[in-house]
Amino acid sequence: MSKTNVVIIGGGIVGVCTAYYLSKEDNVDVTIVENAEIAGAASGKAGGFLAKDWHASATESLGYLSYDLHKRLAEELDGRTRWHYRALQTSNVVLKATQATGNSKPKANVVHDGEEPFRPRPPPKGESNIDWISKPLEDARGVISHEMVSDEDTTAQVEPYLFTTSILEEAKKNGVKVVKGSVKEYVNKSVTLESGESIPADKLVLAAGPWTSSVFDTLFDTQAHLPIEALPGYSLVLRPTSMPSAHAAFTTILGYDSVENAMSGTPELFSRLDGTVYVAGENEGPELPPNAGQVAELALTQEERWDKLRAAVYELGPSLAGAEVVKKQLCYRPITYKKRPMISSLKSLVGDDVFVASGMGPWGISLGPGTGLVLSELVLGKAHSADVSKLSVENFET
Ligand SMILES: Cc1cc2nc3c(=O)[nH]c(=O)nc-3n(C[C@H](O)[C@H](O)[C@H](O)COP(=O)(O)OP(=O)(O)OC[C@H]3O[C@@H](n4cnc5c(N)ncnc54)[C@H](O)[C@@H]3O)c2cc1C
The missing domain is CATH 3.30.9 (D-Amino Acid Oxidase; Chain A, domain 2)
Known part of the structure; x- marks a missing residue:
């Protein structure tokens, strides 16, 4: 059976957790493209506060899922020592x-x-x-x-830089690759970088935090614009x-x-x-x-x-x-005007091979593992572990 090549743009907590959960699947080849440093932006400089039941209605079930995943990852991978959980x-x-x-x-x-x-x-x-x-x-x-x-x-914490880089270490054990560079084009199921390098991408995930809308504008010639800003x-x-x-x-x-x-x-x-x-x-x-x-x-x-x-x-x-x-x-x-993340297929805007996960606002570390799991399920067409219906792109004006 041939492999599905997935390219994830952005090596923050969202991109890394998505890569980690995808890497547990058979027949999936994952590459993260990062144009600066892994966890070099908010995912390495945040507080790392985690809450189970503080989330608004649109992210309530994702909040519960993610809190439990943080706990499970810490138990399975010695999170107390590795990322101070x-x-x-x-x-x-x-x-x-x-x-x-x-x-x-x-x-x-x-x-x-x-x-x-x-x-x-x-x-x-x-x-x-x-x-x-x-x-x-x-x-x-x-x-x-x-x-x-x-x-x-119901509340916990991680050191976010250590968390993100440790989860990447685990994902790399399952074959995830990291390529340093900036994306220029996405044509014929292939991503081309500024350097001229091409990477096969049957599926493309945009997880570039507050830069997600500018990555979208670079790659797609459309009137639509992803409403993701920076605070x-x-x-x-x-x-x-x-x-x-x-x-x-x-x-x-x-x-x-x-x-x-x-x-x-x-x-x-x-x-x-x-x-x-x-x-x-x-x-x-x-x-x-x-x-x-x-x-x-x-x-x-x-x-x-x-x-x-x-x-x-x-x-x-x-x-x-x-x-x-x-x-x-x-x-x-990364924030949206609705104060809720966008975790979604971009089928209605640019085609069913493209996905986005951004706009986590002040909750990206808390929601990181849940977002990664749900996004991996979206990419692979599986049932979702949390209700993300209010986070689809159709709920936003683009
Ligand atoms: C001061 C502060 C404190 C916070 N405290 C908490 C907290 O206690 N708990 C909590 O849950 N959340 C907290 N947050 C929120 C959290 O940090 C963010 O929601 C989360 O880190 C966003 O993760 P991300 O992966 O979406 O984006 P980012 O961490 O921004 O990662 C995006 C990555 O994409 C890369 N990138 C950008 N453009 C490109 C491109 N063109 N090509 C390739 N790569 C690209 C960037 O270099 C970056 O590495 C805090 C945020 C701030 C600012």
Whole structure:
């Protein structure tokens, strides 16, 4: 029986997980084309927070599937050692900026007009026992309340760069190839790169994160356009002087805009197994450059964004205020105007051999394995493990 050649454009978590699940099938030959670095964009610089039941209705079943797949992969492939997988407790923390003179509330961390909230947080379940953010009324600067919203059964984390590169390592054991290059053409079931190299592609998967719509425009001469945009995000990796407890914290800083936007309003923080704390917050910034390899250089011009994050972190108490800064990062989330991913055949736009998976917004790490599995099923014409009916291209205006 002849093999089906699948080419995946993009070596982020979505492309790599799709390659991994396809590589478990007989008679499928998979090549990832990456024009910068594997996990060099958001998939290597994200927080790595995973939630089982925080997802909006369109991605609810995918959220459950993906959470279970993360757990299974960690058990089967020693994820705790290889990519720092662990369950953790999640808290909401509300504080008042110490320099604030007003009572204004910051906008939600990820802001984008659309149908459903990106991060619908569950209601409080009790008091949090986080030990690296000051408790209200102790040595807190402006901390007002701490509430646990999820326990270790429903929230977890990975180190996303280690996760994506480890899953690729497993996929390569099953024969997946990685080719460095940029695609120029898709004609007669073959992808041609800028270098002139051709790769047979009975099926083509577009998984280039926030660059997916520009890849689509390069390859297909059509009026249609995939509505996938880019939302920047800044992060810091800090090393406090003592080992932080296993917690995720979603914070809201009241009075923030009365200090002339001198700090981030809703930073999200995740302690990690290696003793660091990841902090993300600022979501405004320069336009997406054409290649992921150019983001690091662009980031060098954005020092004030990290200063804002650092100012917010200072409000959370001495453990973080005195922490060493290990990394400063900028990356871009792929988003759609509907705040839901597009995981779909592109049959109605350009033919039934072409598929897309992008627009994961703030949830690409959480939804990565589920998206990879479902996309592999779509490509092979199999029944789907999760309901992705609301994620098909026909649900979007293109
Ligand atoms: C600050 C921040 C924090 C986040 N935290 C979390 C979190 O805690 N939990 C969570 O679930 N999600 C989180 N996310 C979201 C998550 O990071 C993204 O949704 C996810 O990484 C998107 O993965 P992707 O594979 O679609 O895209 P990407 O990671 O962007 O990968 C796309 C790849 O395609 C490549 N590419 C682009 N153009 C081409 C081309 N022409 N040819 C070949 N290759 C190409 C790129 O180089 C890149 O490697 C966060 C995002 C940000 C910005």
